[in-house]
Amino acid sequence: MKIIVTRPSPDGQAFAQSICDAQAEVILSPVMAIRPRNFKPDLSGIGALAFTSVNGVRTFAAMSSDRDFPVFAVGAATGALCEKAGFTKIATAQGDIESLTRLIAQSKPSTPVLHLAGSERIGDLVINLKPFGVSARLAVIYDAVEIEDLEPAAADALAQSSQNCAVVFFSPRSARLFARQSAKAGLAERLYDAVALAMSTQIADAAREACWGRIEIAEDLSVEAMAALARREAAARKSREGGSR
Numbered sequence: 001m002k003i004i005v006t007r008p009s010p011d012g013q014a015f016a017q018s019i020c021d022a023q024a025e026v027i028l029s030p031v032m033a034i035r036p037r038n039f040k041p042d043l044s045g046i047g048a049l050a051f052t053s054v055n056g057v058r059t060f061a062a063m064s065s066d067r068d069f070p071v072f073a074v075g076a077a078t079g080a081l082c083e084k085a086g087f088t089k090i091a092t093a094q095g096d097i098e099s100l101t102r103l104i105a106q107s108k109p110s111t112p113v114l115h116l117a118g119s120e121r122i123g124d125l126v127i128n129l130k131p132f133g134v135s136a137r138l139a140v141i142y143d144a145v146e147i148e149d150l151e152p153a154a155a156d157a158l159a160q161s162s163q164n165c166a167v168v169f170f171s172p173r174s175a176r177l178f179a180r181q182s183a184k185a186g187l188a189e190r191l192y193d194a195v196a197l198a199m200s201t202q203i204a205d206a207a208r209e210a211c212w213g214r215i216e217i218a219e220d221l222s223v224e225a226m227a228a229l230a231r232r233e234a235a236a237r238k239s240r241e242g243g244s245r
Contacts, residue, residue, distance in 0.1 A: 001237040002157045003197075003230050004167045006031045006174045008144065011054060015168070018227045024166075024234035029154035031177035032144040034118075040064055041139040047111025048072060050104065050125060050136070052097060054081045056116045059142045061085040072113070074100045077223050095221025096200070097123035105132035112136060119143045120173055122202070144173070150181045158182065162190035163213070166233050168197045168226060172206030179210035197229050 001024040005012045008030045016026040036059045048070040051057045054077055070089040073079035079092035091107065093100035104113060104125075112135040115125045119140050126136045150158075157165050169175040175196065182188050188210065196215045198204040204215050216233065218225040 001025070001234045002027055002161070002165050003234065004029050004154045004157065004165060006168060006178050007170055008032050008034050008055075015223065015227065018223070019230045019234075022231045022234040023238045024230075027151065027153045027157060029151035029178075029181075030147055031174050031181060032146055034059070035143045035145050036062065037141055037143065039141075041114065041116065041141060043069075043114065045112060046114045047109050048104075048107075048113045050074075050100065050113050050115045051078050051082065052100065052115070052117050052121065052125065054078050055118060055142055055144070057081045057085055060116050063141065072100060072104050072107075075221060097125055097128065101125065101128040101132075104129060104136075105134055109134060114139055116141050122172065146177055148181065148184065150178075150185050150187075155185050155187060158185075158187045158190040158194065162187075163193040164237065165193075166195040166197050166230065168230060169203050169207060170199050170226065172203050175203055175207040176209060179207075182210070195233060197226065197233060199226055 003024045004027045005016050007015055012028050012030050016028060034055050040063050050072040052074040057078060067086040071082050071087045073082050073090055073092045075095035076092060079090050082090045091103055093103045115136055115138045126138050129136045182191055192211050193213045196207040196212045198207055198215060198217050200221055201217060204217050207215050216229060218229045
């Protein structure tokens with residue numbers, strides 16, 4: 001089996017390493033590249049920072065040495081990277097913007113929260129917090145730039161044996177961009193036999209804009225759950241191959 005990982009660098013490589021024990025060939029084929037913006041965000045009057053992606057943490061850490069702010073992280077991976085970057089006051093939500101909104105609202109911050117994010121986002125944290133009386137503002141510190149073409153190894157895998165391919169998606173946008181890449185390569189119909197592995201129902205819904213053989217959804221909103229899903233898919237494929245002999 002071939003597992004195609006669509007995450008941008010360096011998270012794609014990290015995910016590939018996390019499933020190196022799977023009985024499958026892992027192919028890196030990112031659908032976007034992270035491009036930091038060349039400025040330092042204005043932190044004046046800010047009481048806390050909010051991150052909805054590991055890319056936001058990584059980009060901010062390279063831009064600024066400020067680590068004294070309390071931090072709200074969208075999920076475990078983002079929270080872990082905040083700790084690694086040197087933040088000490090970290091509150092972690094359950095992996096989506098709704099749980100992050102609740103977490104921030106429950107803390108009742110008296111000063112504005114700065115949402116550090118990319119130009120492409122799921123939901124609007126600033127608007128979500130308004131009904132709770134929480135002041136927040138957005139700072140876009142990076143762009144997730146579309147990569148137009150499939151990696152050759154991914155294109156070859158789909159062309160030669162799409163029924164043996166599973167494609168990993170961590171965002172609705174990544175599912176849509178992969179479908180676009182596949183169509184550009186003349187391989188849209190090859191997805192009919194492939195499997196999409198989605199981190200959430202929202203991502204699965206985006207994947208359904210193309211035609212897949214199957215779509216499987218991880219048990220929760222974590223990298224670990226996605227890795228477990230990829231391993232299960234590879235093991236099931238291996239078992240079916242063994243049973244057909």
